[in-house]
Amino acid sequence: MKQLGLPxxxxxxxxxxxFIGDKNKQILTFIETLFLDNNSNVVMISGSKSTGKTHLLQxxxxxxxxxxxxxxxIDIKEELPEGFIVNLSDIDWVCIDNIDVxxxxxxxxxxxLYNQIKQTQVKLIVSAKNLPNQLNLLKDLKTRLSLAMNFTLEVLSDEQKTVILQGKVTDKNIRIDTKIYTYLFKHYSRDLSDLMSAINRLDEISLQKKTKITIPLVKEVLDLN
Known part of the structure; x- marks a missing residue:
């Protein structure tokens, strides 16, 4: 789905x-309350890579x-029109990913934008790898974000990551034995983006060779010998 002409x-x-994670339930509960709140709200979501910041904001x-x-x-990592952010004060929910870059x-x-929405009903949700006081941001912005509602996403276990990956591969009609995930976690990567890219490569090669995705194939394709 595209939005407001952005790429x-x-x-x-x-x-x-x-959106999974036992400790993340409090975040979901708080977000639901925002839909009943007629005041402006600013929420800061922090978390290391693969904790689900993009998932939550989308x-x-x-x-x-x-x-x-x-x-x-909005993903700050993507190219944005000049002056775009400051003109969002009439949007009900503004979700800005990766503000640390x-x-x-x-x-x-x-x-x-933070100052413009004070007397409105706008909800501003932003994300970064670390808490505001650990970010290299303008002093005034850092102070404002420190006063916002701050949540840190939990680091997911291998079991939780397996659940996420299984959901993604099911959507793509890919069949993978759970032992493949265990092997990938141990010998390749625990990053969900890296793992999904690897699985897509494995699926492509397995279709070409007309074979299942097996540990020997993983070793060959990902050069893990």
Whole structure:
């Protein structure tokens, strides 16, 4: 799904209903309360790689749109129109991913947006790898984000990552034995993006060779011998 003319595609599989993690339940509960709150709210989501920051922000965007609200998801890593961020104060839900890589101009725009929405009903959800006081941001912006509602996503276990991967491969009609995941975690990577890319490669090669995805094939394709 595209949004407001931005070249960012939302992944319809990223929903609040399939966002996992026992400790993350409090975050989901809080997000649900935001839909009943008529005041502006700013939420800071932090977490290391593969903890689900993008999933959560896109899921918030979908949830807002499903309630007939105007919502937008922005990834600072993607190219954005000049001055785009500061002009979002009339959007109901603004979800901005990876603010830790924002340049000084974007940081100033985010600070201005923060101030613009004070007396509105806008919900601003932002994400970064670390808590505000650990980020290299403009001092005033860092102070504002420190005062926001802050949540840190839990680091997922291998079992939880397996559940996520199984869901993704099922959507792609790929069949993989669970022992393959265990092997990949141990010998290849625990990063979900890396793992999904590897699985896509394995699926492509297995189709070419007309064989199942096996540990010998994993070793061959990913050069793990």
């Amino acid at each position: 960012v595609l939302l992944n319809a599989k990223m929903q609040l209903s399939n 899921a918030c965007t979908f949830a807002a749109m499903n309630k007939q609200l105007n919502a937008i998801y 924002a340049d000084s101009v974007q940081q100033q725009q985010l600070f201005d």
